[in-house]
Each structure stands twice: as C-alpha cells, then as structure tokens.
Amino acid sequence: MMATDEVSLLGTFAATLFALLNPLGMLPVFIGYTAGMRSGVQRWLAIFVSITVLGLMLLFLFAGTALLHFFGITLDAFRIAGGILLLLIGIRTVAHDAANKTKDLTVASEVGELREAESVYGQIVVPLAMPLLVGPGVIANLILYAGEAWQRRSAKLSWGLVGVTVAISLVTLVILLSGRFLRRLLGDVGLNIATRILGLLVASIGVQFVIAGLTNVIVTSIAPELSKLGGH
DSSP: OOOHHHHHHHHHHHHHHHHHHOHHHHHHHHHHHHTTSOHHHHHHHHHHHHHHHHHHHHHHHHHHHHHHHHHTOOHHHHHHHHHHHHHHHHHHHHHSOGGGGGGGSOOOOOOOSHHHHHHHHHHHHHHIIIIIISOHHHHHHHHHHHHHHHHHTOHHHHHHHHHHHHHHHHHHHHHHHTHHHHHHHHHHHHHHHHHHHHHHHHHHHHHHHHHHHHHHHIIIIIHHHHHHHHHO
C-alpha cells in the first residue's frame, strides 16, 4: 500500500506533467502540420508522436538522476533551478499565445497512409515531439520527481511515476487524435484559456519547488554552519 504523501506526490506529478506537456496548447501546431492530410495519416502521426513523447519521458525519468550524480549536482540545487525554469515557463505560457507557434511552422504537404506518414513523421518529430512537447520544463520535472523517488528509496513511487508517465502519454494521444473535434468544441478562445490556466499551475508549482529547495539548503547546509559559528 502506497503512503498518503506518495499518492499526493503522484497527483502533483500528474498535474505538473500534463501542464508542462500542454497537449491542448500544442493542438494548433499539430493541426497546422496535418491540416491537408487524410484522417488515416493524422491518426498514424498522432500515434508516432505520442510514442516518441513517451519514450523521451521514460528516458529522462530513468536516466535523469544518474545524470545529476555524474555532474555532481545535488537534488536541492536542481530543485531550485528546475523551479525557476518552471516559473519562467509558466509566466511565458500565461503571457503568450501558443496558437501563434503555427505561423512559424511549415505545414506538411498531403501524403498517403502508413509509409508516407512515417516519412512526414521524420520531418515533424522535431520540433513537435521535442522541444515543443517534451521541453526543458518537462525534462526538469521528470528528473526532480525521479530524484524524489530515489531519495525516498521507494520502488512503489518509482513505478507510480512510470504509470503516470504512460497515462499522460495516452491522454496526449487521445487529445491529438481528437484535435479537430476539441478545437471545434472549445474554439481558439477556449484553448487559449485552458493553456493559460495550465501556465498558472506550472508557475505555482515552480515557486513551490524553489521554496522547498531553499528550505532544504537552509536546514541541511546553512543552519548547521551557523550553529557551529554560534557555538564558538
């Protein structure tokens, strides 16, 4: 049975990961790429992009902590840096219009089914899968939570993080598959509102990470040194 704080941590991880991936905000970009394509090609591209997103996220989830150790970076230092990054990304998401990204992207020409979808996928995987979906914020988030699981020595939490990552990738797939329907349902205004709410959530979680990192540094590093000086 998973501890209550671990369940809460997984809930926060799921909300943050979805907000940072921001598949709703990336819908205009995906639709821009696939506007002139048949529905079969669009489905295959949604599947390919979602599988790529899942693979990238699992890579950083499993290898991220090892990278920190290799470079000698403490989890608290990365927590503070990652929190600042999340805060900046959240502010930028709230302040800017994600739909405008489509104007800077080349729309793919009309293609056929599976084989041609594979060809188009090779052209759009960058920047769509990375860095637009799996960007610096997502990578920092994955490494932070993987570090939390490593610090707690909790196998259940680690597998929980994997499960949440897979679930969010499936949600991303569903959103991309139903992109045209969602855009008609919500409209550009609705998508913009949803994107800004997600940006506000990301900024708030970023502040929380910075506070947690600074608190840990003060308690574990600065306070003991001050107490030694006071003892003298």
